[in-house]
Amino acid sequence: MAGLSLSVLVVVGLVAWAVLDRQPYVAQPSRHEAARAQPAAAADALHRLERAVDRGHPAAARALAPTGDQAAARLLGGVVANARRLHVEDFTLRYVDEEGGVAPGGGWSASVAATWRFAGFDRTPAHAETTVRFVAHGPEVTIAGVGGGDHRTPLWLSGPVQVRRSPATLVLVAGPAGEADAYARRARTALTVVRRVLPRWRSGLVVEVPASAQALDRTLDADPGQYANIAAVTATVDGSTRTDAPVHVFVNPAVFGELRPQGAQVVMSHEAVHVATGAATSAMPLWLVEGFADYVALRDVDLPLRTTAGGIIRQVRRHGPPEHLPGAAEFDTTTTHLGATYESAWLACRLVARTAGQAALVRLYDDVRAGDPLGRALRADTGLTTADLTHRWRTLLSDLAS
Template sequence: MAGLSAFLALLAGVVAWLVLTDDPYVATAPPGPAPRPEAAGAAGAAGAVRALQEAVRERDPDAAAALAGDADAGSLLTAVVANAAELRVADFSLRYVDADAGPTRAGAWTASVATTWRFAGMDATPASAEVRFGFVQDDGEVRITTIGGGAHRTPLWLAGPVAVRRTPQTLVLAAGGAPVARRFERLALEAVPVVSAVLSRWRPALVLEVPRSAAELDRALAAEPGTYSAIAAVTTTVDGSVDDDAPVHVLANPEEFASLGAVGARVVMSHEVTHLATGGATSPVPLWLLEGFADHVALRDVDLPLRRTAAQVIRQVRRDGPPAALPGAAEFDVGGPHLGAVYESAWLACTVLVERGGEDALVELYERADRGEPVGEALTDLFGWSEADLVAAWRDRLREVAS
């Protein structure tokens, strides 16, 4: 209503002006399409990103800083080169694609730049994504002013300096500095044996990225502001693709982790590392099984009572009764009102399956579903249950824990 009132007030003002003045009213012409950078500007920008590509490949901070449009950009480009050295960036390339809009009066504009990179020793294949770059042209010289933002993902190592911690099995990069990197390295190292205890064939290569804030996590993932504000971590392909061979990293929300106790932080990290170990970011596994299995791995050796580990779903069942069906994509939406209860209910479904057929059977169920086999067929083979049988047993368990 406030917006409507403001519009009506503006409309009334326009009508009054028309009545009270004798001057003829001439409508303002609608703006035309934004001008594109001149060909020379686009060519100069393409040259600048090629030069940055070489500076990063050669680990030459001075050459990178020489491409900057101002002191802040110089610090950024120097940090990018330092990050590349610490992270052992390989297969790095930059290619100017197209401007987002025309240059301002100051000769500045932004453009999409096709970017590829790989963290050697951790990523088997390169990531490939378009990243937003800012440029300015002054006296015919094009320089780089910014990296990141807009509708594209902003890779953390291209957004500013990061602290790096490396072991043979883990690589942590944190925008918040060395103490943050050390804390998350400990969590990563604790998660690896937890996951390996269930997934013995996994060969750990865990990359964990820690932005400075929840807002920076949204920016890294090109998400709407606030999307991940209540999410502690997410496991995703680095470039946002759904390709099976795309590199997959865990990205943490340090603000949410700060609110977790020691046990909670370890559980969340082990959950996300399970997703990484099983290829969960691109898996066709039904979400109840994908998320419930990750919680099973994370919680199997945690000595906490059900009133803690299933507290939210207990409250929901006491209020509304058990759900009629296992949770799907709508229930797992990050903006959903009962997300914690949904995760707990999925975990209890996997708990019921372990009690019925054992952990090895649950692992095989997951692997067969990951290969695209219908879950109903695998349930029958491994547990002697139909999907309806599982739902009935699961609903019984929910009533039991809520009683």
Template sequence: MVGLSLFLVLVIGLTVWLTQHEATYHAPLDRRPPPHADPTAAARLLTRLQSAVRHREVTAGGTLGSSDSAVAVLRGVVRNAGALHVADFSLRYVDEAGAVSPSGAWAADVATTWRFAGFDRRTERLEVHVRFAPDGSHLGIAGIGGGDRRSPLWLSGSLQVRRSARSLVLVAGSAARADRFAALARRAVPQVRRVLPAWRGGLVVEVPASQDGLDAALDAHRGDYAGIAAVTTTVDGSRSRASPSHVFVNPEVFDPLEPRGAQVVITHETTHVATDAATSTAPTWLVEGFADYVALSAQRLPLSTSASRIIALVGRDGVPRGLPTQAEFAPGSPHLEARYESAWLACRLLAADGGVNALVRFYRAMDAGGSLGPELVRSFGFGPATFVRQWRGVLQHLPA
């Protein structure tokens, strides 16, 4: 009996405790599932945007935006497509990129293809970030670009576009700014063809609104292109010669340039486009020196201006012992402009020794994988030691 009484007391006590603490034993009745990505709905949005771009339906593109700012961006994308003659455009949802936010927004990697008809030699293929966000009870596109992917300028919003038979300019900014770059591009093409008459390609120049925009377009770390006015590279960042090469401008460095300096930069970069320099295996001093040779041949500048940095460097440190190395051309390297000028003087010397055609043949041979010594002998009749000695002599006698 004592054991039974004790058992009853324990049961009653446990019942009372459970009654008083019942909340700890019941799951909340109003718990909502966490927000999640909806790839199916996102894929439908991408299909509709693809159709809007292909058919140049500005209003239809705008209806896919999740906010007023996104609507403006998507309308701008469709307008850009018309002005740029975008062809072969497609969008395909690949995978979620990162976590879904508490608001239900998320980003995805999207396989994207396009081509600027009349300028790009092949269809470009690139994965870009597309952001999605709820718009009331529906899903919308919140933006394109960002993340750890390249952000194509023409997909970033409305641009000013200028087209000629041989040049195409995309500018984030005013009409006057676009007109300036269009004029520079139009002049650059014939300047390059004077030295490279066989070039029949076109020039595409992309001008973002800021250096941050340049970094986004090239998926570069902040500061990678600080001090660089423009860069020529493949659109997808690859080393494939089949990939289109465009000129990308750094506005923070380029915009303050005076007219002649601005023209030299654009003609220099156009030479890179004409020679597929972004994928060249030729020595960097030759790639950069040749581009400056073409650009400066179109200008009448005194040596004291076109070689001012190397003149100052030689006056301070003496004549360098050898041609500038690839590392000396890296962005941020000390005396970078002086290295460019010294490379230009090397190419100028070769043209003076053997003529412009010999310089072009030499460049083509080195670009095709030739060795410096044999190619110098074949094109100019002397080897590397004689060439470097002559080049050092040129630097030694620059005007002070």
């Protein structure tokens, strides 16, 4: 009985304390709150980087890096140096949204909408999202890196580049000075080659050379290995289909670097034709787009057909001539025998020029680019029907392979 009475008293005492005590019980907060992104502070850091670029102040950009992060400081200072040499204008950075979670140390990645253009070469700015890495230190947010993630990484924002400029060419290379000099010479030569056939082209040529094939994929926001088999590609800088979007030549150094000097020049001239004719945003038949570019690039090259058309000749010997002029499936960058496809398209355009003259080939290209159906333009400019051209082309391939 005594034990029971004591228990009742204890319970009653606890109830009375709970009723009479005016201070509510509150659980103590954890001393380790989860780190959170700070969009407003990150947007302010981006604005300060914009200002450093606009004013040409590399020290101000380096100061935006986390304390002790020399790699980030070099990157941000290099962005300002790149921008000055490339004459970057209309540069803006806008915080869009957090990507993934925030690390315990306060770091996170975010999508950032960037705009920029290279004055003197790009008529309008490029617009693209890229990834920026931030680190929070209390209320202050710093910039730890640019690129990676699921967006494109503009070459000039990804690290230091060599820049070579002439009145009509601009070359940026993530490599040594000697490589930049070589690419610049090929770009200048390409202008001369293209203007022999297209003398009215006066816009400039911009060539971007990332450090590796993997870096090219990041620059173009491409699937890994998408351009593993090609030496260069002409594309809009931001991946858009706007007809006024900036268009540059992007080089795969892993493939381009293995080419002999003459082959490397042909590739550069070929891509320059695409820039001159607006091919990057065109819906023209691919055999005409690629064949015409090779026609211009190879017109004054003194090489035997067994060299310039060796791939398609071997293909025809094994399987006979193709049934139709090459289309999208044959030009898939991951397909085998891609070189033979380009050669066959070149031979089709070369055949048009030899049948109706170079001027007729140029008119055909211009008319189809302007929207005329291929069949109607072909008959009006060359006197050939599509069936006529295909038959003569297949006969030519068979003769070459015999």
